[in-house]
Amino acid sequence: MEALFNYFEQFQKLSTADKQAIAATCSIKKVKKNEIIEAVGSASTTIYFLKSGIARTFYYKEGIDVTEYFALAGNIVARAQSILTRKASAKAIQIIEAGELIAINMTKFFQLFDTFPTIERLFRRILEASYLDIIERLESLQFHSAKERYVALLEDMELIQKVPLKYIASYLGITQVSLSRIRATYHSNAMLKS
Amino acid sequence: MEALFNYFEQFQKLSTADKQAIAATCSIKKVKKNEIIEAVGSASTTIYFLKSGIARTFYYKEGIDVTEYFALAGNIVARAQSILTRKASAKAIQIIEAGELIAINMTKFFQLFDTFPTIERLFRRILEASYLDIIERLESLQFHSAKERYVALLEDMELIQKVPLKYIASYLGITQVSLSRIRATYHSNAMLKS
DNA sequence: CTATTCCTTTAACAAATGATAAATAATAGA
DNA sequence: TCTATTATTTATCATTTGTTAAAGGAATAG
Known part of the structure; x- marks a missing residue:
């Protein structure tokens, strides 16, 4: 659980009571390569912190598998839209590299907000950081060529x-x-340079 | 100021005390067509609610004017990255159609969070909504053709x-x-259909 | 270890978008 | 209103990306 708290404390200092409350919303989960930990069609109430391994979210657009984003060890993976809207999601979460996750029950987690304002603040700050990340990605798609993005x-x-x-x-x-x-x-050009 | 509170209460019910505190962070501003209300290079501490008019954020990518997004009357326009990171912004806000704004001083607004948890929650919920908006836009850019986006x-x-x-x-x-x-x-094809 | 399946690359052609220049349309200021 | 400026469209050609098919490589299950 320490890895998760270290991650969280990048955003917000937490008291022992905060941590205990958070810990009560968490469970550990080992996952295998290619495992689908959240399937298309369900509403999500869980976000996952990757202690190790790699995950992605994806969905099918006209039958074609499309990756929305990747999460490496030390980061969070979630179906954010479904969690925020409480609606069923057309997306899924798949493990790309086996590892160990901390699953956070967001139904419980959200209930902590009234009692633990620090936890609400933590959530807001993570949201802010995600917001900034996604804006950068948006700009990359809006204004950079595929080669530049690669x-x-x-x-x-x-x-x-x-x-x-x-x-x-x-x-x-x-x-x-x-x-x-x-x-x-790209790689042949890169070779010419060296 | 009522228009702003109506907008806010879509996200979070506010008490009279909340509203008074928020009002103290606001000022009204009339703006003209083409006016640059926030210029490139400065750090932003203000977000604007458009009572009327239209605005856009933009920046120069290799000398070319590039629009990041538009805000119509009844919405907020801001240089969000700069506000969240407190860094100078390469972006600017320009008025496209004249109108009247409510300028919210975010330095003051953020200070309300410790005293008015409801206001912090309001901010979080607006952030959540923006996050969902931006994800939709990302998907549109990632998976739809220019024609589909138009x-x-x-x-x-x-x-x-x-x-x-x-x-x-x-x-x-x-x-x-x-x-x-x-x-x-597109329009010639649309005509054929009718 | 082998056979099968999956992943990645390559090729050829089609379609979409970019770049530049010029023509037309619309707008704003005197 | 007239003129100058700005916005939009059109045309042409170059470049990028998509589509389909096939081949070679890598990974995996039995």
Whole structure:
């Protein structure tokens, strides 16, 4: 549970009482590669902190598997829209690399807000950070070419190395064939430089 | 000020004390067409509620004017990243259609959070709603063609009618010429149907 | 270890979008 | 109203990305 608190305290200092209350909403879960931990069609009431492993959210757009985003160890993965709207979700969460999760029951977690204002504040600050992340991603999609987006993603070596390219393509908003072509030209050019 | 409170109470019921505290952070501002109410380079501490008029946020990407988003009357416009990070912003806010704004001093507003938990909750809920909006926009950019994005925007007749197309093009992530071409093919096809 | 399946790349052609320039339309200011 | 400016459309060609098909490589189950 320490890993989760360390993560949380990047956003908000927590008292012992806060931590105890949070701990009561959590459970540990081991997950295997390719496991679907939340399936399409259900409403979500859980967010997951990845102690280890890699996960993605995805959905089917006209039958095609499309990755919404990835989460690496030390981060949170969730079907945020479903949790915030309490509606069924067309999205799913899948494990890409096996690991261990902390599952946070958000029904319980939200109930803590009236008693523990610090926890409400923590949630707000995580939301703020997610908001900033998503704005950056929006800008990347709105104003950068597919090649630029791929090159930017190369910064995140762990992701590129551990996640199948077929998942990365749709995350970048392009087809897998197009990604393969971009990689071919990019890497041959990169070789010329060295 | 009533318009602002009506807007806020879509998210969170407010007491009279809450409203008084909020009112003390607000001021009214009349704005003219094309006026830049927040300029590139400054850090923002203000968000604006549009009683009337239309605004946009934009910035220059390699010298080219790029629209980040639009706000119609009854909504909020802000340089959210700058407010949340307290850093100088490369973005600006411009008035597209003259109107009247309520400017909320966020330095003062944030200070209310410790005393008025309801106001902190209000802010969180607005943030949640913005988060959901931005996710939808992200999906639109990630998985829909420029034509599909334009057609979706047609739903918002007010925006299409009142906002110059040159601003809409970059909002859709395409050039103005490309938008013009899409309009030409789309509207001639639409005519065939009727 | 082998066979099968899945992943990635490559190729060829089609479709969409970008870039530039020029023409037309609309708007704003004198 | 007239003129100058700005906005939008159109045309042409270049570039990027999509689509489909096929081939080669890598991973996995039995």
